[in-house]
Amino acid sequence: SIPAESRQVWQKFGVKEFGGKEEFQQEFIRHVETTLARSIYNCDDLAAYQAASQAIRDRLIIAWNKTQQKHTTKDQKRVYYLSLEFLMGRAMDNAMLNAGIKDITKAGVADLGFKIEDLLEQEPDAALGNGGLGRLAACFIDSIASTNYPGWGYGLRYQYGIFKQRIVDGYQVESPDYWLTFSNPWEIPRYEIQIDVMFYGYTRKYTNDDGKVVHVWEGGEQIQAVAYDVPVPGYGTETTNNLRLWASKPTREFDFEKFNAGDYESSVRESQKAETISAVLYPNDNFYSGKELRLKQQYFWVAASLNDIIRRFKKTHRPWKEFPDQVAIQLNDTHPTLAVVELQRILVDMEGVEWDDAWNIVTNTFGYTNHTVLPEALEKWPVPLFQNLLPRHLEIIYDINLFFLQQVEKLFPKERELLARVSIIEESSPQQVRMAYLAIIGSHKVNGVAELHSELIKTTIFKDFVTIYGPDKFMNVTNGITPRRWLHQANPKLSNLIASKVGSYDFLKDLNLLKKIEPFAHDPKFQDEWVAIKKFNKARLAAHIKEHNGFDVNIDALFDVQVKRIHEYKRQQMNIFGVIHRYLSIKTMTEEEKKEATPRVCIFGGKSAPGYYMAKTIIKLINAVSEVVNADADIGDLLKVVFIADYNVSKAEIIIPASDISQHISTAGTEASGTSNMKFVLSGGLILGTVDGANIEITREVGENNIFLFGHLAESVEDLRHKHRFSKVPLDPNLEKVFEAIESGMFGDHNIYGSLVSSVTGSDYYLVSDDFQSYLDAQKLVDQDFKNKDTWVSRSITAVANMGFFSSDRAIDEYAESIWNIEPIAVE
Numbered sequence: 001s002i003p004a005e006s007r008q009v010w011q012k013f014g015v016k017e018f019g020g021k022e023e024f025q026q027e028f029i030r031h032v033e034t035t036l037a038r039s040i041y042n043c044d045d046l047a048a049y050q051a052a053s054q055a056i057r058d059r060l061i062i063a064w065n066k067t068q069q070k071h072t073t074k075d076q077k078r079v080y081y082l083s084l085e086f087l088m089g090r091a092m093d094n095a096m097l098n099a100g101i102k103d104i105t106k107a108g109v110a111d112l113g114f115k116i117e118d119l120l121e122q123e124p125d126a127a128l129g130n131g132g133l134g135r136l137a138a139c140f141i142d143s144i145a146s147t148n149y150p151g152w153g154y155g156l157r158y159q160y161g162i163f164k165q166r167i168v169d170g171y172q173v174e175s176p177d178y179w180l181t182f183s184n185p186w187e188i189p190r191y192e193i194q195i196d197v198m199f200y201g202y203t204r205k206y207t208n209d210d211g212k213v214v215h216v217w218e219g220g221e222q223i224q225a226v227a228y229d230v231p232v233p234g235y236g237t238e239t240t241n242n243l244r245l246w247a248s249k250p251t252r253e254f255d256f257e258k259f260n261a262g263d264y265e266s267s268v269r270e271s272q273k274a275e276t277i278s279a280v281l282y283p284n285d286n287f288y289s290g291k292e293l294r295l296k297q298q299y300f301w302v303a304a305s306l307n308d309i310i311r312r313f314k315k316t317h318r319p320w321k322e323f324p325d326q327v328a329i330q331l332n333d334t335h336p337t338l339a340v341v342e343l344q345r346i347l348v349d350m351e352g353v354e355w356d357d358a359w360n361i362v363t364n365t366f367g368y369t370n371h372t373v374l375p376e377a378l379e380k381w382p383v384p385l386f387q388n389l390l391p392r393h394l395e396i397i398y399d400i401n402l403f404f405l406q407q408v409e410k411l412f413p414k415e416r417e418l419l420a421r422v423s424i425i426e427e428s429s430p431q432q433v434r435m436a437y438l439a440i441i442g443s444h445k446v447n448g449v450a451e452l453h454s455e456l457i458k459t460t461i462f463k464d465f466v467t468i469y470g471p472d473k474f475m476n477v478t479n480g481i482t483p484r485r486w487l488h489q490a491n492p493k494l495s496n497l498i499a500s501k502v503g504s505y506d507f508l509k510d511l512n513l514l515k516k517i518e519p520f521a522h523d524p525k526f527q528d529e530w531v532a533i534k535k536f537n538k539a540r541l542a543a544h545i546k547e548h549n550g551f552d553v554n555i556d557a558l559f560d561v562q563v564k565r566i567h568e569y570k571r572q573q574m575n576i577f578g579v580i581h582r583y584l585s586i587k588t589m590t591e592e593e594k595k596e597a598t599p600r601v602c603i604f605g606g607k608s609a610p611g612y613y614m615a616k617t618i619i620k621l622i623n624a625v626s627e628v629v630n631a632d633a634d635i636g637d638l639l640k641v642v643f644i645a646d647y648n649v650s651k652a653e654i655i656i657p658a659s660d661i662s663q664h665i666s667t668a669g670t671e672a673s674g675t676s677n678m679k680f681v682l683s684g685g686l687i688l689g690t691v692d693g694a695n696i697e698i699t700r701e702v703g704e705n706n707i708f709l710f711g712h713l714a715e716s717v718e719d720l721r722h723k724h725r726f727s728k729v730p731l732d733p734n735l736e737k738v739f740e741a742i743e744s745g746m747f748g749d750h751n752i753y754g755s756l757v758s759s760v761t762g763s764d765y766y767l768v769s770d771d772f773q774s775y776l777d778a779q780k781l782v783d784q785d786f787k788n789k790d791t792w793v794s795r796s797i798t799a800v801a802n803m804g805f806f807s808s809d810r811a812i813d814e815y816a817e818s819i820w821n822i823e824p825i826a827v828e
């Protein structure tokens with residue numbers, strides 16, 4: 001450490017955060033000229049974005065340092081949020097708003113000849129996630145920082161985020177998202193933090209001098225993890241937490257034998273292979289694909305993260321049994337479940353802790369969040385794959401399972417079937433490791449992400465575990481969203497209008513303060529301002545559509561939006577069938593009827609997994625319908641259909657504030673929560689939705705009159721599916737007409753849509769036909785109600801006023817209180 005006399009020099013020159021506009025400009029120019037080695041003569045928007053972000057980044061780092069020092073000296077319990085996905089989007093606007101320096105930077109760059117909006121556009125999205133699960137992690141780390149909890153995120157630094165989507169001839173075409181081309185100013189490489197991670201090899205055991213059996217795992221391939229830190233600034237607080245992302249690098253150990261034998265190239269190639277581990281994000285949402293490289297990613301990330309957490313713990317010189325008093329680890333889905341096994345392995349094999357004591361530490365450390373009940377999304381790794389890649393971990397899993405099953409047998413003697421049902425090892429061929437069961441057994445709390453979902457996991461997929469552990473281990477924490485990004489940043493005008501009534505921006509930290517706008521729901525002046533903002537946001541989206549899709553949309557029409565991953569369970573097919581039905585109806589309308597009709601712009605967006613044929617067919621149909629409808633002169637402004645390509649976080653920030661109605665229409669019981677539903681309502685849009693996921697709690701909060709619900713309930717789904725399977729259920733007559741139109745070739749070669757249509761006419765697993773009439777009825781009501789501008793706007797205001805519950809700050813407080821047992825720390 002630094003000698004006392006030198007410390008004075010350090011203190012004399014301690015760095016300070018820039019204060020006003022001029023200090024910012026000084027920093028900006030310094031970065032243009034030194035960091036970027038450019039000048040006034042060749043500073044374009046990209047360079048200006050880079051210089052501005054360097055200046056802002058410096059500020060974040062200063063706050064980050066203060067926070068980490070404070071957390072270290074306070075020495076309180078921390079939470080570590082392990083997630084394979086962090087769908088962060090852009091960082092610059094968020095960093096400025098959270099640090100409260102947007103006005104000075106905006107003015108600062110304006111003086112220097114730049115528009116802040118142009119600079120913001122230069123930043124590529126950090127798209128290290130697929131959909132809701134990854135975006136939830138991003139909202140959660142924003143909230144952990146904003147509410148002053150000491151907490152880190154741990155993830156992977158993919159070189160390629162979710163693929164870019166283009167539409168060619170109506171089809172989705174993927175291209176790689178190499179987002180690091182111009183380097184990433186928001187990350188700090190920590191080349192000094194390098195952790196060796198081993199794969200493959202073999203196990204052996206021996207008896208040591210104390211007569212203890214010791215297990216060793218050796219002879220494997222070593223790969224190095226290097227840390228990249230991303231500062232996560234809280235809103236209106238100095239607290240700046242850390243998101244640590246791991247990248248894989250070859251180890252320094254290099255195959256010298258090959259090298260000396262003259263095979264230089266192949267020895268280099270070997271070590272390059274290491275880098276592929278963290279190269280690419282798997283592009284599946286709610287789907288398990290069982291690739292070996294994915295399991296490698298999971299272990300690589302988990303091993304590096306645990307090593308890091310343990311290193312930090314060891315510095316406190318506490319006994320192992322206090323580990324859970326210092327460390328809470330949250331498993332974001334089953335992806336990090338190997339952490340349970342890895343911690344047990346470190347404690348037992350490396351640290352000599354007794355098995356039972358170690359297992360106590362493990363189970364008190366972990367919490368597990370389940371995000372889906374869809375069977376195709378549940379991870380099950382084949383035993384032979386495990387055996388080869390992680391032989392010692394498999395042995396430990398067998399032991400965990402043995403002790404668990406012994407415990408179950410004691411509680412429920414002679415229930416052999418129960419034992420088979422709850423075993424971590426599924427007796428299929430080959431045998432499979434059921435990761436969700438391992439996560440439940442290795443955690444002290446298991447939670448679902450909305451009330452219905454948390455009930456469903458208790459009564460369906462994890463029923464036996466409720467019998468074994470009792471109901472207290474299972475709980476609900478309804479998801480939330482950060483109002484900083486989804487209100488203040490995406491919809492600044494609405495945020496400002498709300499602030500004018502609330503009296504401050506405190507609602508961004510305490511979202512329940514939105515209640516204060518409810519008295520203005522019928523105030524004509526407030527309504528006018530509200531409507532004008534919606535119109536502004538619709539014009540902004542219309543400009544985007546004009547630029548990217550090449551046609552005009554009428555901003556007085558009802559904007560009807562469904563943007564999310566394309567998935568049969570989310571039922572975009574039902575939406576587009578509904579659009580076709582609307583098109584056919586308009587075609588038969590008289591001029592008088594047309595005058596009465598509500599004009600609509602139907603907006604779709606979302607990516608399909610590259611290998612998901614049915615989802616890709618849905619995208620093709622949407623684009624085919626769009627082409628026919630938009631070119632039909634009979635239709636005019638009454639209907640336009642838009643597919644917005646490459647839906648991502650920054651597009652969501654433009655699309656969501658522009659919606660009048662958004663659709664969240666999953667088959668009841670399939671969408672665990674949904675979070676975009678919350679974002680739409682928070683921006684003053686109403687929902688057309690099924691009685692599913694968080695729609696149910698949104699209804700409770702905003703009132704039944706301020707949401708359009710339809711469709712069968714979750715409790716009827718099993719029976720309906722059963723009927724389809726065992727008898728011929730007649731197709732909904734309106735849907736039949738839609739299918740006739742498709743089969744007539746109205747939208748091009750009907751063979752393209754053959755399997756899509758027959759998935760509904762056949763077993764109709766997602767109950768499209770069963771819900772279709774109720775869906776059309778709800779749409780009709782939407783058309784009628786939209787005509788009544790006064791009631792529409794008051795419903796919109798009332799809905800927003802009652803959205804306080806859906807702040808991710810509330811969700812984080814619940815996790816902190818009932819799962820993590822952590823306290824906030826103020827950072828001055």
Ligand code: CR1
Nearest residue numbers: 132133371372449671672673674
């Ligand atoms: C769910 O499908 C939920 C998010 C976040 C998704 C969605 O309804 O809002 O999680 N699940 O909780 C998922 O990705 C692997 O499971």
